[in-house]
Amino acid sequence: MTGSLVAVDWGTSSLRGALIAADGTVREERSDTRGILAVPAGGFPAVFEALFGDWMRESGARCLISGMAGSKQGWVEAPYCACPAGRVEVGRSIIAIDAIPGQRIAMVPGLHDEHDGVPDVMRGEEVQIFGALSLLGRDEGLFVLPGTHNKWATVKKGRVTGFRTFMTGEFYALLSQHSILARTLDASAPLDEAAFVEGVTRADNGQGLLHNAFGARTLALFERMPRAELASYLSGLLIGEELRTQSLQAAGEVVLIGSPALTQRYALALRTSGTATRSLGAEATWAGLHALSGFLDSSATPS
């Protein structure tokens, strides 16, 4: 398949890959648990060959990788692009990996922003945003990418003008697994929409997360909320706390990119504040890497 692409989103604890035809059609997808933390020093070429060697021979040996594989702890460091940055700025900063003879593999850099002297970073989400712009035929908007470390990014004229990270997913994991709340909360219970929305609404009471989180303990202690609803309530408190700090009035329709389980919660939370949303999943990653693949052949090869 001449002109096709092996597209890889290589994260910290897992990775996903797709074989994409020249016209952008996704032919096949794969995922694996060998995130960068599971790859031994010097082990990236062997893991890559084991996972994608067959696709590389099939595709004409062209591959573009995004995500934490481009960090200091990854395969090859691709230094962050400063915001504002669009497809062109990021595409021109793609770093070639000269590790496997005869194969053209390159790494997409992440983005860097700064607020009042405090840096912020993303790796991989920029590709999903570019993919969403391409899929939706847009060049501006507010994009939310839920995950362990959620990103809220603003796009104008096709460029990410700024973004902020929120540790919402990690706080949820810490509180539901390691805090006093873990004693009464059933993290495996399915989403209870009413309890979730109650949490979202409560987060806006001006008392802050440090106080409101304790309510998930006392509501259980006084049997005011069934055990099965507590995890949804806590999730709502956290996502509501994240929304509290946003200016949503002028945002228009917010684009959510991530797993359906997470984008569903953000859609529900944003709906309570009257904000419309649209959700995308892995297709945004593949569209983004495909959109950047034109820069692959001009990527700088380390001499």
Add this chain to the structure above:
Amino acid sequence: MTGSLVAVDWGTSSLRGALIAADGTVREERSDTRGILAVPAGGFPAVFEALFGDWMRESGARCLISGMAGSKQGWVEAPYCACPAGRVEVGRSIIAIDAIPGQRIAMVPGLHDEHDGVPDVMRGEEVQIFGALSLLGRDEGLFVLPGTHNKWATVKKGRVTGFRTFMTGEFYALLSQHSILARTLDASAPLDEAAFVEGVTRADNGQGLLHNAFGARTLALFERMPRAELASYLSGLLIGEELRTQSLQAAGEVVLIGSPALTQRYALALRTSGTATRSLGAEATWAGLHALSGFLDSSATPS
């Protein structure tokens, strides 16, 4: 020593005791790691005898216990008093423990408050507040009791009119030990006042804790803050987030009750917002239990 008292603050993970003379003088203090979680079912009388048996024979066998030993998971459950509650309301709700023949032992109940349908609770802090009122000769004010679950309590005419809990201490432990921040942060580093105050100030930037906490990661990643300062910065972010939700203008001098290491941080944080403080330690617990000991002899014995 006729009329003397064995005073015990029996918490979740540790306990402290004092032998107090009839005039309130503390004769001796002890502490132990056998908090209520370390006591086996039915084991409270034996642990009590091992720890305080000699004092009980010396004191005329009078003992008052506060803290989590009065919870469902403790020795004897002492149901919460509803706010507003002062020394008289709490004193009249003291529960006698009829466990050791010939000994008069009783449990101080905690306090219960409620905000918009969400309950809040304290156990032990109410005794410290009554002790502070007695030591300082006051009958009103704003009282802050830092710890794993901090309490902010308002007192009017000698009664706690309301309070709120903040999980600040627990969030600090979770973030510094279990989150991504743990990789770069040195939790054993001494307090760096400048980094701490920077965190307190940053907490007021309107972006919320979920975002600001990630800054402790990126400041390390970009080497903008030395590793030894990160724990102080994170502590400042959390305490600043707690202060953000308080109305301090009308509070006057705030009374801090707790360990010097914690009250020092709150004093520093409150000073940045122009609020004066006064700090008390264990003496508030002993003064509070002594002030309540008049109710010991009239406490109801379960029949």
